[in-house]
Amino acid sequence: MREKTIDYALRATWMAVAKMYNEEAGKKGSTMATGFTLISIDPENGTPSTSLGPKMGMEATSLSRTLKTMEEKGLITRKKNPQDGRGVLIHLTPFGIEMREFSKGVVFAFDNAVKEHISQEKLDVFFEVFQTINDLIASKKIYPKQESLKP
Numbered sequence: 001m002r003e004k005t006i007d008y009a010l011r012a013t014w015m016a017v018a019k020m021y022n023e024e025a026g027k028k029g030s031t032m033a034t035g036f037t038l039i040s041i042d043p044e045n046g047t048p049s050t051s052l053g054p055k056m057g058m059e060a061t062s063l064s065r066t067l068k069t070m071e072e073k074g075l076i077t078r079k080k081n082p083q084d085g086r087g088v089l090i091h092l093t094p095f096g097i098e099m100r101e102f103s104k105g106v107v108f109a110f111d112n113a114v115k116e117h118i119s120q121e122k123l124d125v126f127f128e129v130f131q132t133i134n135d136l137i138a139s140k141k142i143y144p145k146q147e148s149l150k151p
Contacts, residue, residue: 035103
């Protein structure tokens with residue numbers, strides 16, 4: 001039964017993609033989380049640390065660990081935000097920019113390989129389906145809020 005559910009197809013496919021990305025990242029001593037973070041950082045102006053988590057859909061604790069590891073590996077530096085002295089901007093180092101390009105290459109290679117085997121019409125439907133799923137989730141139409149039962 002589970003192979004016929006949308007949930008199972010999403011999870012199984014994402015797990016396969018994540019494993020593939022981690023294997024590629026491992027060739028450079030990195031991880032998928034690090035690559036995704038590198039791609040999410042503005043290479044010219046840096047990115048506020050507070051906007052990275054929401055942008056990537058990561059919990060603050062996980063992101064903090066990832067950023068700490070990236071800083072230790074010399075991929076990023078943290079600088080005070082000139083617009084907001086309380087905030088921190090995450091900037092890529094030259095090594096971080098190099099690894100960002102590698103990460104982008106991995107993503108584009110996957111994208112191009114899929115596009116070689118699936119027509120644009122099918123991909124358009126794929127993206128339409130995913131947008132509909134995201135819209136249903138965002139509008140709380142899957143599990144409508146119910147009033148709690150009070151004893």
